[in-house]
Amino acid sequence: MKLFKARVQNYRSVRDTGEFAVEDVKTILIGPNEAGKTAVLQALQRLKPPSDLKPLNALRDYPRALYNDIATGKVKPSNVVVATGWFSLDADDLKELPPSHNPAGTEFVVSRHLDNSLRYHCTSAPEYPWFRIFRSDLLRLVAHMDRNDAAKSASASLSAIIGDWNDSTAVTGKFATGLTSWLDANIALVDEDNEKEMSRYDELLAKVKLWGVYDAACGRLYQRVPKFILFSNIFRVRPNIHLEHLAIRLENNALDDDHYDYGNSCLLKLLGFTARQLSDLGKVTAPDAGDQAAMERFRDQLDNRNYQLNAASVRLSREIKEIWNPDEGKGEASKLRLVADGQYLKVVVEDSVGVEVELDQRSEGFQWLVSFFVVFFSEAEGEHANSILLLDEPGVSLHAIKQRDFRNTISKLAAKNPTIYTTHSPFLVGPDELDIVRVVEMTDREVGTKVHTSITSNDPAALLPLQEALGYDLAQSLFATQRNLICEGLTDYWYVDATSQMFISGGLTGLNDKIAIVPSSTASKVVYFATILTAHNLKVAALLDSDNAGDQAAKQELLVHRLGAKRIIRTADFTDPAVPKAEIEDLLKDTLIPLAASEFGIDVSTEAAASPTTPITDLLLAKGGSSFSKYKLAKAYIRWTRDHKAVDLSPAERAGWTKLLAAINSALK
Structure with a gap:
């Protein structure tokens, strides 16, 4: 069982973080002071806390600006959700559930409320047993029984049980037990030759018992939920x-x-x-x-x-x-x-x-x-073998260089226990860890703390650790590698690196391991990076999209002079079919189109078939509008490569990337 998504609400500075993704191994929360990072960890711990953790207190833990609603009884603590966690279930977990309600992909959802009550359910849960779902079949069955019993004892005994029930009565606990006992006691009044009524009886009995079986199974599943252990520097x-x-x-x-x-x-x-x-x-x-x-x-x-x-x-x-x-x-x-x-x-x-x-x-x-x-x-x-670690500002007292080493320490801890940690330090965020970063911000006290799964923020200070991490890593590596490939931006870096790694793991030729990929942030800045690197007698090649920005960069006299035409590599040269204004995403068109549909609900397969020479990012932007993000698409592709191999790319994609990687290796040999 693994936590894959979470949400915090109604806790101190947090009104509602929104749902945010949690990684299998390590998730990093960054943001400025007073953004609410610690509050998020404290609330998450409530999903399954250590036994001696103090219970929630509405006076101390409910957002103070809203507390009058609690004091006046307008809001009941039992109705206030504080933390929610979504857990994926493995094969052993699914065995706990009734066979009729344990399909693959079932999720277990746990929530903690302000009154300290705990609630949980599965996404494959049977219909909740309100009396209204039993009423008609039960009345037909008892009418059948009465025809076989002049004393009409079945009707009398049933009325004693359900006399004050209404359609919204939950047939659980003692109500379910009473109804089950009635069915068991009156089985003899069902004509065994009447297949319709026997089937009705069997279905009613199964439905009445099902919720109890399911509820008990959910209780066993909660016992398998990882314990949340919060550790703070204090x-x-x-x-x-x-x-x-x-x-x-x-x-x-x-x-x-x-x-x-x-x-x-x-x-x-x-x-x-x-x-x-x-x-x-x-x-x-x-x-x-x-x-x-x-x-x-x-x-x-x-x-x-x-x-x-x-x-x-x-x-x-x-x-x-x-x-x-x-x-x-x-x-x-x-x-x-x-x-x-x-x-x-x-x-x-x-x-x-x-x-x-x-x-x-x-x-x-x-x-x-x-x-x-x-x-x-x-x-x-x-239970530490089945615990999730919540670390608040780990290693804050360490020297900057030691913090970079300590990042590996956290990774070792996370290999055994999934870890969520907060940090302000750029040295505790690796340049290859941007996809596991969640940005925490609070730009408005009326809105409260928000957690963004994508690296976006309305507050520039929230992104500062990421900018510093990338800047430091770039400064450290800029002159350390003899061979350098400059690409336009971070997403280009991700596509090249992830695809190359997938090729290598599949036994194909990827990027030469002696080549460093250097993102320049925009096409216009490629010439600056090329100038600096070539001035130090380093080998440099540039990978440019074939869009207008890439064309302008490729035509700069200084860039051509520094690199030579052979080391300016254009994406359009490797697409099949040809896309004249191709961006790097067009080299993965067959994979990214269905990925965008499944991940973001933006399906442009029809548009792509009708206009095969239009870059797919243009099609996605036209249809998805502001909901489309090149960053999110690249991040989704990185996740996709973790579970797929190069053979899962289309033949055209494999051919294009084989040529592109070979061209880069050749330019920097």
């Missing part, structure tokens, strides 16, 4: 915990700060002790040496504490070693140890030299990781 494990002080605060419910003690509480939960138990063990004095039984109990108590501390230390050390990847020769962290010393529980780190120091003397990034694993293992409660 949830820190402290290196020295005074057990007696913590025990008193917990017992008196007088925590100085829930966040301050949260990490420490999780650590104790992971160890299997309460603060009071560990504190009392630290106070115990050795019994008289002559009392052998007391000595045995004393030793067992201390050994039990030490063994549990050791087991937790080993577990944490193993997980951290797998993820952290310390710098060569620096001995960032070799072993983590939890030590009980009287009234203090200490977290110490032993490096590769054997030196022990307290946790707070190690890097902020390492402290974050230790705290994360403590909270993760504690809150997952043995």
Whole structure:
């Protein structure tokens, strides 16, 4: 079972994010301060939270500007949806459902309401059992029974059950049980030779029972829903915990700060002790040496504490070693140890030299990781293999370069547990990860927080991390590769890279792995990039569309002088049939036309057949209007390539791309 779509409503700064896609492995939320990113994560956690998470509170969690509706009773918390998640079901999940209602593609939908109630259903659910769907058949059946029973006992007993029902009565729970019992008790009154009435009886009994079977199956499915574990930078494990002080605060419910003690509480939960138990063990004095039984109990108590501390230390050390990847020769962290010393529980780190120091003397990034694993293992409660991680600003304390390394750490975590994380940092967004980015913005308090699946925003600040990520990556790689292909924009980059990778994985010749693809943002800027790169004696080729902008760029004297005609590659040269004004999308016309129809509901197959020389983006724009986006189409194609191979392209597409990739390789050999 995998979360593939979500929506947050009526939670703090969020009125309605709208539905947004969630990736299988890693989803990144970016946006400026106060956009509502943290609120989105907090609301999503409610879909299946850890057992000790505080319940929703309308006063604290409902949008404050709308709270008067709750206070006056105009809006009932039970009717207010806070978070909704859509989950895809695998073959094992579908087995839980009744065979009549478990087709492939069934989705499981879970929603949490402001009154903390939980609701879930499947998209293949049977018709809800309102009494109106049973009424006519039930009345006909009881009339048949009465003809076989002079006392008309069936009518009398049925009236006692359904006497106060109306068409909107839900035949579930005790109502369904009562009706089922009535049917079972009166089967003898149905003429077994009357096939029509026997069939009516069987269908009624099956319909009455079906909802109960389905409802129980949905309950079992919810048990399979991943647990959502939220980790914030403020949830820190402290290196020295005074057990007696913590025990008193917990017992008196007088925590100085829930966040301050949260990490420490999780650590104790992971160890299997309460603060009071560990504190009392630290106070115990050795019994008289002559009392052998007391000595045995004393030793067992201390050994039990030490063994549990050791087991937790080993577990944490193993997980951290797998993820952290310390710098060569620096001995960032070799072993983590939890030590009980009287009234203090200490977290110490032993490096590769054997030196022990307290946790707070190690890097902020390492402290974050230790705290994360403590909270993760504690809150997952043995279910961390089936958990979704929600990380709020991970690695914010790391140096920029280390953040780029830490991006790989998050990817390793996400390989086992799907991860959704927020960030402001361009170094936590890879240039190849733009398709998994969701933009969070709040340009108007009256509208609230919005989450965009496509990389669009009304607030330029929301896109800043992406712009900086692309700029930094480009600056780093611009002069690092001897061979460079300049293309007009990001979508061109995606088409070339994704198709090349698909060719290579299918055993065909793709782009030479020594060639770097450099997007220039517009055709007019290709000449600038070409000038800069050729000035450094690098090999450069340009891939230009054959539209008007591409024609103008290709005719620039400076570009021709810098590259030569052979290294200016035009898309129209590789289309079949020929499209004089071809853009790169026209090299994938047979694939993109049905893809646009299925993904966006824009079907231009008839128009393309009638006008084969018109670029497909022109046809899609003419029919789809503002609902069509070249970016969205390119992103949909990238997703398509993940599940398809080069052989799934049409023969004309394979032929065109084979020639195009060969031309690029030849120009930059």
